[in-house]
Amino acid sequence: MTAQKNRGRRVVAAAALAMLSLGVTSCGAINEQATTFQYAASDGIVLNVGDLEVRNLMLVTKSATDEARLIGSLVNTTAAAQTLGLTLSTGSVSINVPAKSVVSLEKTENAKTLPSTGVLPGAQAEATLSVGSGSADVSIPVIDGTLKEYREYVPGGFDPKSLEHLTPSEKAAAH
Template sequence: MITARMTAGRRIAASLALAGLALGVTSCGTINQQATTASYAPSDGIVENVGDAKVRNLMLVTDAEHNEARFIGSIVNGTDTSVSLSIDVASTDIVEFTVGANGALKLEDEEFSVSGLGIGPGEHAPATMVSGGESIETTIPVVDGTLEEYRDFVPGGYDDSTIEHLTPTEQPGHGGGH
């Protein structure tokens, strides 16, 4: 015989089980950071704000460790006065950029570069950025012409021989099978 007390107990147990299930399914957000709230650079370059200068997708392009490296990316100024930004890369060169009021400087349209970097493609160059009395330490990615979209920016021109080692070749005695 089922009594009202037994039915109420089953309802409470079922409610607790359902609440536990709901908590288990949805609680991962309480202990893990939501990926959609994380700020990140959606490309190969870095994103930084230094004073009023907004640095977007900044990277260096070179073909070898000791060759000239060219800046690409953008520097944006959202103020009513011009903004200056200096970047000291790997303690080799200090490069100065000036962006007019409410303007942007697209570095791909310019020829800003550093020499004697000593840091090759695939690495990050340590840098100090200074603007408006604010200074930050960061690292700038260094890329080469492996990706076609960067080939036009390799100082001195892109050379196909720099990526020949990436092309698969048939090895003797290894025909066709796994």
């Protein structure tokens, strides 16, 4: 009877171990693996509009009412020039992209600005992008010079005083 009891305990232990391992590994069976998601690993948006590839597009400004600079890249792999139209509620710009070329909006000669974004940095500006007969309604991230890599693109120059509120004061540190 003891051998039968031990065999029963082993069966119960094996079943418990099988259930435990199933419980630990089963989330992979019902949830998609995170590393299979494709996404834009950037601060800006990435999409294709018509025959034009829009990469890492964003707006840099000091405030909702100050001038805003568009940065990112436009890639044209076709044999014909393409024109991107970008329209916000506050204004619009057109950008010509020659055939088989890349236009980097960070370069001074390609700089494009809008009168304002209408939204604070940290928010997203609703816009329409158009190329030929194709168009897309998008939300473009609006940033300021908080991150060093974007300070040179702030229209009118970056003001270091805009970051003073982020530095703890002696009075705050004492509490």
